[in-house]
Amino acid sequence: MAASEAVTARLSAQAPGPGFGVARAAAAERLSAMGLPGRRDEYWRWTDPAALNTPEVAPAAPEPAEAPLFAEVNSLKVVFVDGVFDADASDDLAMAGVEIARLALEEPAWATGLYGTLEEAGQTPVKRPFGALNTAQATDGLLIRVTAQAEKAINLVYVHKSEASDPILHHLIKLEEGAELTVLETGPAGARFNKAMEVDVAKGARFHHIRVQGAEQDRRAVTHIFARVAEEALFKSFTLTVNGKLTRNEAYIDILGDDAVAHIAGAALGDGKDGPFHHDDTVFVTHAGLRGESRQVFKKVLKNGALGTFQGKIWVKPGAQKTDGYQISQSLLLDDDSQFLAKPELEIYADDVKCSHGSTTGAIDDTALFYLRSRGVPEEEAKGLLVLSFLADAIDEIEDEALKEEIVARLEDWLARHR
Amino acid sequence: MLEIKNLHVKLEDEDKVILKGMNLTVETGKVHAIMGPNGSGKSTMSYVLSGRDGYEVTEGSATLQGQELLDLDPEARAAAGLFLAFQYPVEIPGVGNMTFLRTALNAQRKVRGEDELSAGEFLKLVREKAKALKIDAEMLKRPVNVGFSGGEKKRNEILQMAMLEPKMCILDETDSGLDVDAMRLVSDGVNALRSPDRSFLVITHYQRLLDHIKPDVVHIMADGRILQTGGPELALEVEKNGYADILAAHGLTEAK
Numbered sequence: 001m002a003a004s005e006a007v008t009a010r011l012s013a014q015a016p017g018p019g020f021g022v023a024r025a026a027a028a029e030r031l032s033a034m035g036l037p038g039r040r041d042e043y044w045r046w047t048d049p050a051a052l053n054t055p056e057v058a059p060a061a062p063e064p065a066e067a068p069l070f071a072e073v074n075s076l077k078v079v080f081v082d083g084v085f086d087a088d089a090s091d092d093l094a095m096a097g098v099e100i101a102r103l104a105l106e107e108p109a110w111a112t113g114l115y116g117t118l119e120e121a122g123q124t125p126v127k128r129p130f131g132a133l134n135t136a137q138a139t140d141g142l143l144i145r146v147t148a149q150a151e152k153a154i155n156l157v158y159v160h161k162s163e164a165s166d167p168i169l170h171h172l173i174k175l176e177e178g179a180e181l182t183v184l185e186t187g188p189a190g191a192r193f194n195k196a197m198e199v200d201v202a203k204g205a206r207f208h209h210i211r212v213q214g215a216e217q218d219r220r221a222v223t224h225i226f227a228r229v230a231e232e233a234l235f236k237s238f239t240l241t242v243n244g245k246l247t248r249n250e251a252y253i254d255i256l257g258d259d260a261v262a263h264i265a266g267a268a269l270g271d272g273k274d275g276p277f278h279h280d281d282t283v284f285v286t287h288a289g290l291r292g293e294s295r296q297v298f299k300k301v302l303k304n305g306a307l308g309t310f311q312g313k314i315w316v317k318p319g320a321q322k323t324d325g326y327q328i329s330q331s332l333l334l335d336d337d338s339q340f341l342a343k344p345e346l347e348i349y350a351d352d353v354k355c356s357h358g359s360t361t362g363a364i365d366d367t368a369l370f371y372l373r374s375r376g377v378p379e380e381e382a383k384g385l386l387v388l389s390f391l392a393d394a395i396d397e398i399e400d401e402a403l404k405e406e407i408v409a410r411l412e413d414w415l416a417r418h419r
Numbered sequence: 420m421l422e423i424k425n426l427h428v429k430l431e432d433e434d435k436v437i438l439k440g441m442n443l444t445v446e447t448g449k450v451h452a453i454m455g456p457n458g459s460g461k462s463t464m465s466y467v468l469s470g471r472d473g474y475e476v477t478e479g480s481a482t483l484q485g486q487e488l489l490d491l492d493p494e495a496r497a498a499a500g501l502f503l504a505f506q507y508p509v510e511i512p513g514v515g516n517m518t519f520l521r522t523a524l525n526a527q528r529k530v531r532g533e534d535e536l537s538a539g540e541f542l543k544l545v546r547e548k549a550k551a552l553k554i555d556a557e558m559l560k561r562p563v564n565v566g567f568s569g570g571e572k573k574r575n576e577i578l579q580m581a582m583l584e585p586k587m588c589i590l591d592e593t594d595s596g597l598d599v600d601a602m603r604l605v606s607d608g609v610n611a612l613r614s615p616d617r618s619f620l621v622i623t624h625y626q627r628l629l630d631h632i633k634p635d636v637v638h639i640m641a642d643g644r645i646l647q648t649g650g651p652e653l654a655l656e657v658e659k660n661g662y663a664d665i666l667a668a669h670g671l672t673e674a675k
C-alpha cells in the first residue's frame with residue numbers, strides 16, 4: 001500500500017470529531033504529507049509502529065479496573081469509557097478560575113486559533129504522525145482555559161471496557177498569565193489509545209501533570225504532549241507506566257520565554273512474564289529563552305524480556321544563553337533477558353550554556369542487596385526497596401507530597417505482585 | 420553462642436584462599452576482640468558469617484546457638500540473631516533511613532512470630548535510641564547513609580544494632596575513622612547493649628577501642644586463622660610491640 005493510501009485508510013477508519021474544521025483539515029494534510037511512520041524513520045527504529053498504523057485495532061482484553069488513584073485528592077473528575085465521555089461518572093465541568101468545554105460539543109472562541117497549533121509546532125524538525133492524526137481525528141477531549149489558580153485538580157480517568165476500542169482524545173489546555181493547574185490522568189483508556197495534550201503555559205503560569213498509564217497487559221498507547229512555556233512559567237510532568245504491550249510517549253516542549261522551567265519525568269516498570277512489554281519515551285526539549293531550566297528524568301525497570309527505549313534531545317537555539325539543560329535516562333535490568341536502548345542527544349547553538357546528559361544500564365547492586373538482607377529484609381522485599389531507590393529521582397519530580405505518596409504506594413503494590 | 424570450627428574459605432571466582440582453618444568460640448554474654456594485620460581475613464570472616472555471596476566454604480562450620488549458619492540466607496541469619504556492623508556501611512539513595520529500619524525490624528519480628536510494631540511504637544523507639552547516639556531527626560529522614568560522614572555512618576550502624584537487638588554482634592572496625600567523641604558515642608552505644616545473653620565480636624586495629632569496650636578475650640588473627648588467644652593484656656602487648664613477634668612465632672612475617 002502506498003503511503004498516501006495508508007493514510008487515507010487510517011483517516012477514514014473513524015469519523016473525525018466535530019468543530020475545528022480548519023485545524024483538522026490542516027492536520028490531515030500534514031499527515032498525508034508526512035505519511036505514517038515506518039521502521040526506517042530515524043525515531044522509529046526501536047519501536048515498530050505497525051500496530052499503531054493499522055486502520056483496525058487488534059483486540060485487547062480489558063482487565064478489572066485497579067483501585068482508583070487520587071480518590072482522596074480534591075479534584076474535578078472526568079471519566080471517559082473507551083474514549084466516550086461518561087456524564088454519570090463525571091463531575092460537573094465547572095470550577096472557579098477554569099473554563100472547561102468538551103471538544104465533542106463546543107468550539108470556544110479562545111480555542112479556535114490554538115487547537116492544533118502546538119502540535120504543528122512540534123512537527124519540526126522531527127515528524128510526529130500520530131500527533132497530526134490525533135488533531136485531525138480526535139472525537140473528544142477537554143478544552144481547558146485557566147485564568148487563575150484552579151480550585152482543584154482535573155482528574156481524568158480513562159476506563160477500558162471494550163476489547164476493540166480505539167479512542168482518540170485531544171486535550172487543549174491554556175493557562176493564562178499567572179494561572180495554575182494540576183492535571184491527573186489514570187487508566188488504560190482503550191485497546192489502542194491515541195492521546196494528545198497541547199499545553200500553553202503563559203507568563204508566570206504553573207502547570208503540573210501526573211499520569212499513571214494503566215497496568216493492563218494488552219493495551220497499546222501512543223501519546224503526545226505538546227507544550228509551550230512562556231517566561232517565568234513552569235511546566236512539570238510525571239508519568240508512571242506499569243506494563244502494556246506497547247507504549248509510545250512523546251513529548252515536545254518548547255521553552256520560549258526567559259527564566260522558564262520545564263521538567264519531564266517518567267518511571268516505567270515492565271514484566272515480560274505477563275506478555276510483551278515495550279515502552280518508548282521520545283522527548284524533545286527546545287530552549288529559545290534565556291536562563292531556561294529543563295530536566296528530563298527517565299527510569300525503567302525491566303524484567304523477563306521487557307524492552308525499554310529512550311530517545312531524548314535537548315535543543316538549545318541560538319541566543320538561548322544561560323540555559324541549564326539536564327537529561328538522564330537509566331534502566332535497571334532485573335535479568336539478562338531484558339533490554340534498554342537509549343539515544344541521548346544534545347544540539348546546542350548557544351555558547352554560554354550548561355547542558356548534560358547521561359544514560360546508564362545496570363543491575364541490582366549486590367552490595368546494597370546484601371546490606372539490606374543482612375538486616376533481615378527478605379531478598380524480594382530488599383529488591384523492591386532497591387527498585388524504589390532506583391526510581392527515586394524520577395518520583396521526586398512530583399512536587400506534591402500526597403500525590404507522590406500515592407504513586408509510591410502504587411509502585412509498592414506492583415512490586416509486591418511481581419516478585 | 421558463636422562457634423566457628425575449622426573454617427576454610429576461598430573466593431568463588433578465584434583460587435585465592437582467605438580463611439585457612441579458623442577456629443573461634445564466643446561464649447554467651449562475652450565480648451571477644453579480634454586484632455590482626457590488614458589482609459588477615461577479618462572482614463571476610465564477618466561477611467562469610469553473615470552470608471555474603473562470592474565466597475566458597477570448602478570446609479568447616481559456623482553455628483549460632485547450635486544452629487548451622489552457613490546454610491541460611493543472610494536474612495535468616497539476621498532473624499536468628501546475627502548482626503554485622505559493616506566496616507564500610509553501604510549508601511542506599513532513595514530509601515529513607517526510617518523506612519529501612521522499620522522494614523528490617525518488622526521483617527525480623529515477622530520471622531520470629533512477633534507482631535509488627537505500629538508506626539507510633541516504632542517512632543518512639545527509634546527516637547529514643549537515636550537520641551542516645553546523638554543521631555538527629557534530620558539524619559533519620561535522610562536516605563540510608565547518603566551524605567553521612569564516616570562517623571555518622573558508624574553511629575548509624577550502632578543505631579541499627581540497638582533497634583534490631585541481635586544476640587551476636589560483630590563489629591568490623593567500627594572505630595576506624597572515628598574521632599574521640601564519636602568513638603565514645605559508639606562505645607557507649609555498644610556498652611549499653613551488653614547483657615548476659617548477648618555476645619560481641621569486636622574487630623579492631625586499636626587498643627583504644629578496647630579501653631572503652633572492655634573485652635573478655637582477645638584473639639590475634641593473621642593469614643586466615645587465629646594465631647593466639649589471651650586476655651585483655653594481649654591487646655596491650657600488641658599495642659606496644661606490634662604483631663611481628665607473634666607472626667614470627669608462627670613462621671609468618673609482617674609484610675606477607
Ligand SMILES: Nc1ncnc2c1ncn2[C@@H]1O[C@H](COP(=O)(O)OP(=O)(O)O)[C@@H](O)[C@H]1O
Nearest residue numbers: 430437455456457458459460461462463464473
Ligand atoms: N572479594 C575479594 N576479591 C579479591 N580479594 C579479596 C576479596 N575479599 C577479600 N580479598 C582478599 O582477602 C584478604 C583478606 O581480606 P579481608 O578479609 O578484607 O582482610 P581484613 O579485614 O583482615 O583486612 C586480602 O588479601 C584481600 O585482598
Ligand SMILES: [Mg+2]
Nearest residue numbers: 461462506592
Ligand atoms: Mg577488614
